[in-house]
Amino acid sequence: MRAEQGQVLAILGPNARGKTTVLKTMAGIPRPGSGTVETSGPVGYVPQGHSAVFSFTAFDIVLMGRARRVRVYESPRAADRVAARESLGRVGALHLAERGYAGLSGGERQLVLIARALVSECDTIVLDEPASALDLRNQSRVLAVLRDLADEGMSVVMTTHHPDHALHIAERSMLMVGPDQQLVGDTRELLTGDVLSDLYGVPIVAADVATHSGTRRLAVPDFGRGVR
Missing domain, CATH: 3.40.50.300 (P-loop containing nucleotide triphosphate hydrolases)
Structure with a gap:
């Protein structure tokens, strides 16, 4: 294949x-x-189902996709935050950035998860x-x-x-x-x-x-x- x-x-x-x-x-x-x-x-992976235990925003979820670009014990940089916003915009979901992930609809969550995969630069x-x-x-x-x-x-x-x-x-x-x-x-x-x-x-x-x-x-x- x-x-x-x-x-x-x-x-x-x-x-x-x-x-x-x-x-x-x-x-x-x-x-x-x-x-x-x-x-x-790099390969980006989007699971079939996903739920957040903590009160993360949609932006937080996408920013997690930069993990492979952030060194151990470092916090995401300004460039990582810009990339996360650009990734949300790429899937037409930038307006969801500050909304709580747990409160999003199924379709909105899926767009956020796709943005999280994309921000890894896959x-x-x-x-x-x-x-x-x-x-x-x-x-x-x-x-x-x-x-x-x-x-x-x-x-x-x-x-x-x-x-x-x-x-x-x-x-x-x-x-x-x-x-x-x-x-x-x-x-x-x-x-x-x-x-x-x-x-x-x-x-x-x-x-x-x-x-x-x-x-x-x-x-x-x-x-x-x-x-x-």
């Missing part, structure tokens, strides 16, 4: 297939038991289901930020349970079929109804649909009998 510069790579598959393990291994937590991971620079950012618990509007916001980062030249790798998210922003996808079986390829070519149906064990139809922004490929699962 290779994460190309300026592209989004989506990793899909049922639970317990190792998607999170792949991301953590790419970020160096932990080191792989076998094989190698090669990176062109070349690659890996995200574990970045839009899984968000409402539709915040899903759109987060996906747009990730697409923008790739367009700026960053390598973006994300796991998702939503094929639509991969079809919307990812050039390439990897399907975790089994412990020793993965499929990697162009997203639109790989994420067909038949392939997704086999992967998840439910009927899924993939079709091109006219939307406000143009024709898009959507994947629709058939969950069986529902409300009549």
Whole structure:
């Protein structure tokens, strides 16, 4: 598997297939038991869920991303604070800087965590289901930020349970079929109804649909009998 510069790579598959393990291994937590991971620079990691024990502001959370740039026993410098504000601005969340992190919505927290990863000056950012618990509007916001980062030249790798998210922003996808079986390829070519149906064990139809922004490929699962 290779994460190309300026592209989004989506990793899909049922639970317990190792998607999170792949991301953590790419970020160096932990080191792989076998094989190698090669990176062109620092990797920023955004976990699936995160909560703060203390009353940190959003700015404080982002500033923590400068840890690798601050020497032991030193406090963040003025340049680190400037970088934190710039990172918040980069994801459109500068207005959240002085707000308490615990009081932010799920979408706002996710933007802050992305900013924390970016402020580490990473070349690659890996995200574990970045839009899984968000409402539709915040899903759109987060996906747009990730697409923008790739367009700026960053390598973006994300796991998702939503094929639509991969079809919307990812050039390439990897399907975790089994412990020793993965499929990697162009997203639109790989994420067909038949392939997704086999992967998840439910009927899924993939079709091109006219939307406000143009024709898009959507994947629709058939969950069986529902409300009549």
